[in-house]
Amino acid sequence: MTLTGKDLISTKDLTREDYEYIFEITKRIEGRNAQGLTHVLPDRIIALLFFEPSTRTRLSFSTAVKRLGGETIGFSGEEATSIMKGENLADTIRVVEQYADAIVIRHPLDGSAKYAAQVANIPVINAGSGAEEHPTQALLDLYTILREKGTIDELTIGLIGDLRYSRTVHSLLYALTNFDVTVYLISPPLLKLGESIKGHLHEKGVHFKEFDNLADCISELDVLYVTRIQRERFVHPEEYLKVKDSYKINMKTLSNAKENLIVMHPLPRVGEISHEVDNTSHAVYFKQVRYGLYVRMAILSMIFGREDRITG
Amino acid sequence: MEQKLKIDKIRDGTVIDHIPAGRALIVLKILGISGRESNVITVAMNVKSKKFGKKDIIKIENRELTMEEVNKIALIAPSATINIIRDFNVIEKRKVKVPETIYNLIKCPNPRCISNKENEPITPIFHLKSESPLTLVCNYCGEIIPSDWVVKSLTRGL
Incomplete structure (x- = not known):
C-alpha cells in the first residue's frame, strides 16, 4: 500500500491494510518520540489552509511538519476572509499550489476537501470538511484505541453526543467498518446519527445499537467516545438549549463502567467530561493529542513517499 | 372507430x-x-x-x-x-438507462454542500447508487438524493 502522491479526503477511501500500514509507520514515530526526524521533509513546504477557526488541528499539523523538518505557509479563520477578498476556493487552491508541495485544508462546507483535491495537482489532506468528515482525527482515534486497548477488533465502542453534525464521529464510523467491533450510538433524539451513515453501517455489516441514555449501556463499553454538542451547528438557539446539558461524564456516571474503560474526546470539551475524570485511568483524551501528532507525521511522510526515512 | x-x-x-x-x-x-x-x-x-x-x-x-x-x-x-x-x-x-454519472443536471439538496457555493466554478456531479428506486449520491458531500428530489429539481421552472 502506498499513499505517495495521494489525497486523504475520507476514511471511506482507506482499507484495513491501509490502516495497518499507517499505524505501523506511526508506531515507528512514537518509538522515537517524534525526535530526530527533521531529515524526512527538509525540502517540503506544506500549506495549511484553515477557512474555519481551529487551534488544535492546526497546531498539530504545524508541529508535525516542523518535527519532520518541513516548513508551513497558510492562514486561519478570520484571516482567511481578508486574504481571499471574495476569491473562490478553486482559485485559492490554484494559487497556493504554485508555492506549496501539499495542502492541508479545513473548510466549513461539506465536500470542500474533495473539491479542492479535484482542483489541485498536489496532494490534499482533509483537516475537517463541514459536518462531513475529519479523517486524520479518525486515524488518531483508532491509533489511540489500538495503543490503549492493544486491539481494535472485538471491542464495544460507545459514541455519545452530537452524532448528527460531528464530522469526527462520521469519519470514525466509516473507519470502524474495517474492524470487527460493536458500536453503541448514544444521543438525544435531536442529534441521532443521519440515515445515510446508518445505511452505510448496515451495508458494511457493522453491529450497532442506538440508545438515548448512557446509563443503559455504560457497563458494556470498552471505549467511550465523547463529543461536544456544537452550538454553531444549530439554526435555532432553543434547540441547542434543549440538548446542551443532556449528558455529563463524571465519577458517578463511570461508577458502573468497566475498570479498563477508556474515555476519549476529540477536544475541545466544554463541560461534557467533568475535570474529576482527568486524573483517573479512564481518561486518555490528552494522550490522544500526542498520538495525533504521531499519526499526522506518519501521513505527511507517506504522501511524499518518505516513510522509509523513518527507521524504528 | x-x-x-x-x-x-x-x-x-x-x-x-x-x-x-x-x-x-x-x-x-x-x-x-x-x-x-x-x-x-x-x-x-x-x-x-x-x-x-x-x-x-x-x-x-x-x-x-x-x-x-x-x-x-x-x-x-x-x-x-x-x-x-x-x-x-x-x-x-x-x-434508456440511467448513466453511472450525471453532470450538471440537478442541484444538491444539501445547502451546506460546496457544489451550492456561489461564485465557485464547480460542476454538480452525482453518481448512481440504485436504479430502482432511483437513488443518486452527490460526488462532493455524499448526500443521498431520492427520486422525488430529482423530479422536483428537473421540473423547476416548467
Whole structure:
C-alpha cells in the first residue's frame, strides 16, 4: 500500500491494510518520540489552509511538519476572509499550489476537501470538511484505541453526543467498518446519527445499537467516545438549549463502567467530561493529542513517499 | 372507430416513445431542446398507450440523438424507448438507462454542500447508487438524493 502522491479526503477511501500500514509507520514515530526526524521533509513546504477557526488541528499539523523538518505557509479563520477578498476556493487552491508541495485544508462546507483535491495537482489532506468528515482525527482515534486497548477488533465502542453534525464521529464510523467491533450510538433524539451513515453501517455489516441514555449501556463499553454538542451547528438557539446539558461524564456516571474503560474526546470539551475524570485511568483524551501528532507525521511522510526515512 | 394518432412518420431523426404521460416537456428540457432549433420537433402528450394507459411521444427530425444524450432522460422517464429513424425505417431501437454519472443536471439538496457555493466554478456531479428506486449520491458531500428530489429539481421552472 502506498499513499505517495495521494489525497486523504475520507476514511471511506482507506482499507484495513491501509490502516495497518499507517499505524505501523506511526508506531515507528512514537518509538522515537517524534525526535530526530527533521531529515524526512527538509525540502517540503506544506500549506495549511484553515477557512474555519481551529487551534488544535492546526497546531498539530504545524508541529508535525516542523518535527519532520518541513516548513508551513497558510492562514486561519478570520484571516482567511481578508486574504481571499471574495476569491473562490478553486482559485485559492490554484494559487497556493504554485508555492506549496501539499495542502492541508479545513473548510466549513461539506465536500470542500474533495473539491479542492479535484482542483489541485498536489496532494490534499482533509483537516475537517463541514459536518462531513475529519479523517486524520479518525486515524488518531483508532491509533489511540489500538495503543490503549492493544486491539481494535472485538471491542464495544460507545459514541455519545452530537452524532448528527460531528464530522469526527462520521469519519470514525466509516473507519470502524474495517474492524470487527460493536458500536453503541448514544444521543438525544435531536442529534441521532443521519440515515445515510446508518445505511452505510448496515451495508458494511457493522453491529450497532442506538440508545438515548448512557446509563443503559455504560457497563458494556470498552471505549467511550465523547463529543461536544456544537452550538454553531444549530439554526435555532432553543434547540441547542434543549440538548446542551443532556449528558455529563463524571465519577458517578463511570461508577458502573468497566475498570479498563477508556474515555476519549476529540477536544475541545466544554463541560461534557467533568475535570474529576482527568486524573483517573479512564481518561486518555490528552494522550490522544500526542498520538495525533504521531499519526499526522506518519501521513505527511507517506504522501511524499518518505516513510522509509523513518527507521524504528 | 378508434381515433388515430395524428402525427406523421418522420423520414430521418429520433423518436422518443413511452415517456410517462405529462413528462415530455421535462424531457425536452433535459435534452436542451428549446424549440428555437431549425428542425421540426413534434410533441404528443397524453396519447393512448396499451402498456401505460397514457404516454408522451417526442419526434425530433433530422437529428440522431446519441445514447449519452438520451440516457439522462432515464432519471424521469425510465420506461422511454429511443428509435433512430433513417429513410422512414427504424434502424435502431433501445431502452434508456440511467448513466453511472450525471453532470450538471440537478442541484444538491444539501445547502451546506460546496457544489451550492456561489461564485465557485464547480460542476454538480452525482453518481448512481440504485436504479430502482432511483437513488443518486452527490460526488462532493455524499448526500443521498431520492427520486422525488430529482423530479422536483428537473421540473423547476416548467
